[in-house]
Amino acid sequence: MLDYEKQAGIYDATRGGVPRAEAAAAAVLGLIPEKARTVLDIGCGTGLVTARCTRPGLRVLGVDAALAMARLAAGRVGPGIVLGDARRLPFATASLDAVSAVWVLHLLPAAPAVIAECARVLRPGGVLVTTVDKDAGHDVGSDVDALLAPYRTKPAHDAEEQVVRQAAAHGLRPAGTARFTGHGQGRTPRDLASRVASGDFASALALGEGDAAALAGRLVALPEPDTARPDPVYRLLSLVKDSPAATAR
Secondary structure, eight states: OOOHHHHTTEEEEEETTHHHHHHHHHHHHHHTTHHHOOOOOOOOTTTTGGOOOOOOOOOEEEEEOOOOHHHHHHHHOOEEEEEEEBBBBBSTOEEEEEEEESOGGGGGGTHHHHHHHHHHEEEEEEEEEEEEETTGGGOOHHHHHHHGGGGBOOOOOTTTHHHHHHHHHHEEEEEEEEEOOOOTTTOOHHHHHHHHTTTTTTTTTTTOOTTTOOOOHHHSSSSSSSOOOOOOEEEEEEEEEHHHHHHOO
């Protein structure tokens, strides 16, 4: 996994910047009920998406485990950003109307614990909005995808079927979906080769000894290695927390 303390200063520029963040925030807001008054963005990173999840009457909060990321987010969002672990959220039980998790669960072997915490802090009727099958969103049928396919990690930590099953154990049920484009995220073979060689794709690829170097070499050898392939399309899933009475039925 990336060292997010070191990546904080360059993270936005290497992840699509404002256009990508605006698309993500708009999709998230579309799945949050109008009556919601609080939303917590877990793994908020630099706050580029978090700061855009705003509308009248909605208080936006964020939590991240990396101090450098949280500092940047606080500069954008304000005092609602806290340093914390998504497996042990520093918020009271049933205290929030919505929780968002954009590009988070795919990184976490502990995704079930994070989903459980999200359910704990949500009020009955509250929603969890999360990206699912994130890495699959990058599969646009390109020559790059053909090279990566044999190394894909299975199952992904954020596989939709898995997330739905884990959420159901905590009284969360599917309530809606949305899609948005990862603007500026179309990958060039050369950049991808550098990231594979550095271990950036540890959560998405199962690479044995020597595989990373070999795969990086094959990526660089593709035609037009500096031309970006098409942008990915990401999927969001919303899950609503049942009332205790509904759960008991």
